[in-house]
Amino acid sequence: MTIPLHGADDRPGRPPLASPLFVTAEGLPLRLRQAGEEDLPELHRLDREVFGQHAYPYFALRQLYDLFRADTFVLDDGRTFHGYVMTGVNADREGWVLGLAIDQGWRGLGLGRRLMAESLRGLRVRGVRTVALTVEPSNAAAIMLYASLGFRRGEERAGYFGPDADRLIMRLALD
Template sequence: MIKLWMAPAGLHVEMGQDGDAAELARIHKTGFFRGWSAQEFAEFLAERNTPIYVACDAKRRIAGFALIRIAADEAELLTIAVDPKWRGKKIGRALLHATFQDLMLSPAKRMFLEVEEQNAAAIRLYRNEGFREIARRDGYYARVDGSAATALVMARDLG
């Protein structure tokens, strides 16, 4: 079954493919202190319980992606990243909407995520999409300067 969702700026969202790992790693490194490797993305792509949703154009040039893990009746947004040239165009929101719609066909009833408490843009997006803070994890994220940042744990119902 082919899964497609509409996205802004002439893009659409579809499921990640085996050959996407290197591009996903490149995009991930643009947004995170410790970007994940192509090998790590290849392993996620090979697993059934870790679907990756990619926002891309008709030539399949990837603008961003969302990676989730499904376990029993819960889903976790493991990471979401948008290429810098595509940021500010609501690609992240389109990726989240695709995951929500796809999860309606799964047993997942709730989605969780962690986000650095200083990431105001991401927190605003998540709150606008129905996520609420449920916990904090002090010292969860490593920073470039060697210090540690607090993560907000957020959740939203899917039903």
Template sequence: MSSDTPSRDRVYQVSSNRESASHKLRYVEGSAPDTDECRLCVGSLPQANKSDPLVTVQIATSEDIARIAFFEKQLYDKDAYSSLFFYQALRQWPKGFLTIKSDEKVAGYSLVVPLDGGRATLMSLLIGKSFQGQGLGQVLLEQAIESATADQWHELELSVSPDNAPAIKLYKRAGFQSVNTVKDYLGPGEDRLIMRRTL
């Protein structure tokens, strides 16, 4: 490849429907922008190939819960949130409970819940094993931040295992900063790094 050939990168086309709280994204191959412009905002991208997966982010529904609970059990076993918890979350924090789907299949979820003083916490963000490594975690995180901003929270907080380097890197890229490490945050031996970002 010559130095004159623009680099190609995976970017997203996004359409947003605020009334239905739904965001549709499609993987497309296109020239990387010359500036630091947000790739979600880049226009005039080529049409996606038919084989590219359609990715959507939207508010969760009760029909999504069985698959979400399956992913939880798959990744966290006995520490997984139960279906009952997710049904309760759907009733208590419906706008903060998002799912991400790939070709209409639930691939993961995020849950933002209120704290005090105009703050909220990203209680959970999970991508199912079979959908990992496709950049879906970043897409879902960006949409969770956008949703929290639209809900007029001033600050978003999260906790993550200090040993989970990939997750910490993802959160830092999204503007989160490390605040402190809390010993036994989730029980004996379950320390957590607290991270925050302003909205």
């Protein structure tokens, strides 16, 4: 049970990062903020909870964080993370969405959209013009979210993440 304090969207005039997006049933304000190194264990817990066997191993998450710490955002109620997004930029200045997850009980509240909007804003400011991602072809909720942000369906790659792990590539032009 959550009580919205503000619309969790990306319209102009949205609350700044420090303002709470929601307050939890326990009265804890949910904030969107950049992740710090000390957040890695909680980030890993959430990633495992959402993605199970497809979660990043801790060492991989750690190294991605070292590369892309400026582009890692969490939804934090002060005790627990309820969502995160991580993006990175490659040598061709192409942005990649490396992880997006909202805790089961917090889905459908606009938080995934809010995290993506924050990431895309940061990438745009840094001059990134194209953003790519991969998604499981049957993941309708994620595909709808990305499509609503302007991502277009690209090629479907069989075995992209190994045997039986096909992925759909989607791309967004930020201009």
